[in-house]
Amino acid sequence: MGSQEVTTASAWQGMNITVAGLGVSGISAARALAGLGASVTVVDGGDSPAHRERAVPLEQQGIAVRLADADTLPEGTDLVVTSPGWKPGSPLFLAAAEAGVDVVGDVEIAWRLRGHDGRKAAPWLAVTGTNGKTTTTRMLASILAAAGLRTAAVGNIGTPIVDVVLGTDEEYADLDVLAVELSSYQLHWAPSLRAHSAAVLNLAPDHLDWHGSMEAYAADKGRVYEGNQVACVYNVADQATEDLVRAADVEEGCRAVGFTLGTPGPSQLGVVDGILVDRAFVEDRHKQAQELAEIADVDPPAPHNIANALAAAALARAFGVPPKAVRDGLRAFRPDAHRIEHVADVDGVAYVDDSKATNTHAAEASLAAYESIVWIAGGLAKGATFDELVVRSAKRLRGVVLFGADRALIREALTRHAPEVPVVDLDRTDTGAMPAAVQEAARLARAGDTVLLAPACASMDMFANYNQRGDMFAEAVRELGAAGA
Template identity: 75%
Template sequence: MGSGQVTDWQGKHVTVAGLGVSGVPAAKVLHGLGAKVTVVNDGDDARAREQAAELEALGVTVRLGDGTGPDSGSAAGLPEGTELIVTAPGWRPDHPLFAAADAAGVPVWGDVELAWRLRKPGAADWLAVTGTNGKTTTVQMLASILEAAGLRTAAVGNIGVSLLDAVLGDEVYDVLAVELSSYQLHWAPSLRAHSAAVLNLAPDHLDWHGSMEAYAKDKGRIYEGNRVACVYNVADKATEDLVREADVEEGCRAVGFTLGTPGPSQLGVVEGLLVDRAFVENRQKNAQELAEVADVKPAAPHNIANALAAAALARAYGVPAAAVREGLRNFTPDAHRIAHVADVDGVAYVDDSKATNTHAAQASLAAYDSVVWIAGGLAKGATFDELVAGAAGRLRGAVLIGRDRALIREALARHAPEVPVVDLGRTDTGAMLQAVQEARRLARPGDTVLLAPACASMDMFANYNKRGDAFAQAVRELGA
């Protein structure tokens, strides 16, 4: 399909798989470039019909409820004449449409691949971040640091500005801080970042990828072709293994980050300071102070790791140490990420609704000494034994909500049988108020009531933001 200039697209038959936040912009962009665009979408709800009407008014063909199987008229043989599929990230690799594309020799790109191919000459470098947890925070920290260095930048990808807008819009950027999911990386074969980081690897989205090996392989794609630095987590050997397996440009370096004292070619922590032993002269002997741990908000261990990863990518891009400090000080975390809601009767109430998997919940639980834990929701194929066994000594009690709460209850019975557990059998949204009331009953002064569900939210709430809002509202009612 060539380099992606307008002349390449005129009259090309492109099928866009899925509407939603990435499919609609992709369809509009491709139509604007002169392609003949057909959108296929599995769903046929009110929102899909609204988006379809918007696209059809432009001249895009949309087929709703079309793409689920051989009888759909789409998946078996592809829309007639299809030369390329551009897919929304959520469509699984085993979807019949992609099997048909493979059989017909039709390439499949994701929205990230499309954006990469449509970059203009002299376009901004990409500093890319993936990992099971911490991606959004790290990318936002990175953008704050780059801004502090006077660079024109934006946080893009899964957050902030859409990638297509960033590469095609009138705004001129020096460098982009890019958050990439494993889904997006799976469909982005030609992406080549300036530098990239894999923050951590833990089982997640295995229903989509099929196996941990496939999930890790997709995460590792972010390192392919890196020019300056592949940033990995010293505490997570799997991330370093991905660096070793990557085919990078000559001279590209492996740079580790650690919460301990850094060795050469690492960033780490020494006596309350974030220090750099990777991007300094004579790194065998020298270290550069970047910031204080107190400059990181909140200063929970996993968030310090995020800050070090962001700093490593910024330093790979040549950012001075002073800008790292200023950028971290300027950064304000998003809502629902270890957000302190209130203190009631000597008990702290903390909203980490963003902890939608076991790895995130593990990091959250590790930040507090005595916790009444509110957990549960959609497990997405996860198991909870390792999480519960590691946190057992910190648990004052647990309150379980959501569809898959039994999985957590059983892990608690195996690994923390002495911890009192309240199992709420309801999954309506009002269950959160009851959960907070039960947590209050279990808590003692000095404890933390922590919403760190280790599960997705969609069984009870529209998203993790709504779940966190419900928690915060329930806490406010306690204190009223």
């Protein structure tokens, strides 16, 4: 089949498809493809009670499920559909390559299925980047909705994108446009994707263990620009994102549109005297600027979140959304939990949960939002180094509390670049470390400070996910407040 698009249900009839992974996206793809007449086998390396429980409804639908054996390619496979996290070098994919069988992801399947059997094919406005993807995508959906468009924020968030494209839920029938968050994993496995417009918010080392190198990671991010029709949105402050635009093969007439926290030039969106302005989608971008919103309309108004808002506005304007809808959509937007979320003030100290800051780039943006910080950090580093983060943030640090498997990497960077900053090393990797971390942070903090959970690391060494980590931080803060009441 190659990477050619398939837009009719009949094209899937009788195909032998192997789905790699029994997670949410894998189950969604398996059920959808089986419903279109394909013969589907799901493979997964696990064999826990939870795996077996998830297999039952699939088997009832006539889908074969093979547990504890994810390395062997089922005989007769025509196409492999992978869950995003499976590495390109997985034995199953090497076997597929040897057999001449394509491997794609659920985003690719969704792209091929859009408009199938004559249904309305909603254009995609795509968002990727190392950090800020979910916030920007949800901001974009809020702006589109404020313009009266039927839309949904999908992709790496929310309902599986295959289900949305198929319109199996009435909520997603006949959408006008999709706001699509895409990870580097998803883009790697989506060769046919051609968005209406797309944005790369930023690029910093992340998931290098999966991609193999920064160059490979950036190249996968850059796939989001391929075939763009109207606008390739890039970050003026991040040259690497503009380089990806220059390297992309786009449709004739597609424009490069920058966003900046400074005064925008022609074909850019930026900030002037506290106002978000557009010099890209106006009649005369060399002489005109269109007011879109005020910084006060963005929640929270931290610098990196203003950048998110500008990127979302640029994509919405590329789709023809009027200025008033940008303002109204930003005003209506509320950030997700664990994203620079103010938990409480205790004894004049603000406690902020940014558990979603799972890498150094996200943590740096979070640290830049406050003047005097007691920083709670640590976890799984995923191959990251912390020297640059510490150098850029040292002047803001009142103190640091560390926990987690790779905390020594942060401690060593602090010793090299911020030796005067007090550091508490909890030497713990259990969930009970969180209340202790909050207690130690409270001891270091002074009135007017911010205690900031921005771990710069993944959470799985100690917690189920970043949500649990943030929830436990908030619970510990509330207990601290109650004890002092």
